[in-house]
Amino acid sequence: MNAPLDQQFLTLQEIVAAARASLPPAPWSYLIGGAETETTVRRNRHALDSLAFRPRVLRDVSKIDSSSTFLKQKVRLPVMLAPIGGLESIAEGGAAAAARGAAQFGVAQMLSSVCQPGLEKTAQAADTVRVFQLYVRGDDAWIDGHVRRAKDNGFCAFCLTVDVAVYSRRERDLLGRFIKPWRKGASEGAPFQAGLNWDHVKRFKDKHDVPLILKGIATAEDAELAVQHGVEVVYVSNHGGRQLDHGLGSAAVLPQVVEAVKGKAEVWVDGGVMRGTDVVKMIALGARAVGIGRLCGLGLAAAGVPGLVRTLELLEEEIRTSLGLLGVTSFAELTPAHLAAAPAVSVPDTFSAFPLLK
Numbered sequence: 001m002n003a004p005l006d007q008q009f010l011t012l013q014e015i016v017a018a019a020r021a022s023l024p025p026a027p028w029s030y031l032i033g034g035a036e037t038e039t040t041v042r043r044n045r046h047a048l049d050s051l052a053f054r055p056r057v058l059r060d061v062s063k064i065d066s067s068s069t070f071l072k073q074k075v076r077l078p079v080m081l082a083p084i085g086g087l088e089s090i091a092e093g094g095a096a097a098a099a100r101g102a103a104q105f106g107v108a109q110m111l112s113s114v115c116q117p118g119l120e121k122t123a124q125a126a127d128t129v130r131v132f133q134l135y136v137r138g139d140d141a142w143i144d145g146h147v148r149r150a151k152d153n154g155f156c157a158f159c160l161t162v163d164v165a166v167y168s169r170r171e172r173d174l175l176g177r178f179i180k181p182w183r184k185g186a187s188e189g190a191p192f193q194a195g196l197n198w199d200h201v202k203r204f205k206d207k208h209d210v211p212l213i214l215k216g217i218a219t220a221e222d223a224e225l226a227v228q229h230g231v232e233v234v235y236v237s238n239h240g241g242r243q244l245d246h247g248l249g250s251a252a253v254l255p256q257v258v259e260a261v262k263g264k265a266e267v268w269v270d271g272g273v274m275r276g277t278d279v280v281k282m283i284a285l286g287a288r289a290v291g292i293g294r295l296c297g298l299g300l301a302a303a304g305v306p307g308l309v310r311t312l313e314l315l316e317e318e319i320r321t322s323l324g325l326l327g328v329t330s331f332a333e334l335t336p337a338h339l340a341a342a343p344a345v346s347v348p349d350t351f352s353a354f355p356l357l358k
């Protein structure tokens, strides 16, 4: 009989190793890969690895609260499961499994519109704090239909991913001849996504009263435009380096977006987050919530729903350790003064967060 998961997995590195052992080559490459040279993937890690901590001491950290709020709802960590399309190719149950893990642990889930078992069944799978993320494949009425369904099914906010005007060239998938079933028919709807512009954002805000998130903002200029359009959440992301190659790392973009937004919207972020210290750095830079994409997929691939819950527990342990050693007792006390620029000490790649991994 296998040992309980809290004995099997003492580190996140062991989660990654178990995921690697369990996934066949095609879904592994799909989960891990990025676009073209994967420079943006590595820059996500490089930007995080180029930040060092400035700890404060003698501050009584005997009680640490690592909880947060997510769109006014209480969550156990300021961490959310980022939307992952085709999650069903990585873990049985797909988005429903992610929803169960999120609910069991107590974090928010963003559901991708291209993930099985779809909007209604994922909502029924667990009582999560949930957000719906849409790839636009139809006209205004088509978008409005999705907003209605999301609201009817308890999704508390709506997300448009805006860094996918054109689908990128993911070379690991191309080299492996991996044809993604969920992308069949995508070309029919592609002109709608490519045609998206700020007028669509304006129309959305005029028509709908649900909080709107723009995911995939990568410049201060677009962050300012988002705020001018009344968007509630500016989500800094480069799609985990899976869309435009040769972009900046998210942690390098985040400060300029926080500055541009001036507190008029929430700022969320993802990109390369694999460790508790990464979450702490992003919050110190001004993010309100931090998304995990690949790490969520790795947790599910390692051991299904319990594997995801264990992943989140380990992330929480790392976060609480870092908070205490930084001399703070809650995320609210973190500021950019807890960080300093420093040269990265390892060559960045997806797994440079796990240097002991064989």
Ligand SMILES: Cc1cc2nc3c(=O)[nH]c(=O)nc-3n(C[C@H](O)[C@H](O)[C@H](O)COP(=O)(O)O)c2cc1C
Binding pocket: 030, 031, 032, 044, 082, 083, 084, 085, 086, 112, 113, 114, 133, 161, 215, 237, 238, 239, 240, 241, 242, 270, 271, 272, 273, 291, 292, 293, 294, 295, 297
């Ligand atoms: C396998 C996979 C599928 C993804 N599918 C979507 C998607 O359907 N919609 C979306 O907005 N982002 C998607 N993303 C991007 C993630 O939401 C997130 O931005 C990214 O994974 C963050 O980087 P990280 O993987 O380094 O944490 C996907 C990412 C991965 C790894």
